[in-house]
Amino acid sequence: MNSLKIAVAAALALLASPALAQSDASMLFANPSKLTQTDGKDIYNNICAGCHMPEGQGAVGAGMYPALANNENLESAGYPIYLIIHGQKGMPALGGVLDDAQIAAVVSYIRTNFGNSYxxxxxxxxxxxxx
Structure with a gap:
């Protein structure tokens, strides 16, 4: 699973194009059908933490990865749901990779962790x- 984290982090760091199509995000993963995690924490650790960091603190490097920790933008669940499905700037669209239950789980996770209490x-x- 560690190699998956490294591959995802490397692939996401290379994707700074806002024109990344939703269907193209599936190229980030060797076998998207194997993304069977249903626990929000597992999904976050295996897909999101590579850019947003393990404690949601965000990072600046090959791109700017916003902090999820203590993030008031997460108050409305619609905002992170939209970004995960459709992407924005360097954030790839993951709506074609994650199903609705996985997106709900990871959004619930980030909204109740990292100092967020939604x-x-x-x-x-x-x-x-x-x-």
Missing amino acids: AEEVTVQEVTDSR
């Missing part, structure tokens, strides 16, 4: 409605 659980229906 306790309302994100539902699969909210993600489905955002597509």
Whole structure:
């Protein structure tokens, strides 16, 4: 699993193009069908932490990866749901890689960790409605 983290981090660091199509994000993963994690923490650690860092502190390097820790933009679940599905700038669209339940799980995780206390659980229906 460690090699997956390294591969994802390297691939995401190379994708600074805002024109990355949603279907192109699946190229980041050797076999997207093997992305079977359903726990938000596991999804975060295996896909998101490579750029946003293990404690959500964000980073600046090959690109600017915003901090998720203590992030007021996460108050509304719609914001991170939209970004994960559709991408933005250096953030690739992961809507074609993650299913609605996985997106709901990881958004719930980041909204209740890293100093964030937005306790309302994100539902699969909210993600489905955002597509």
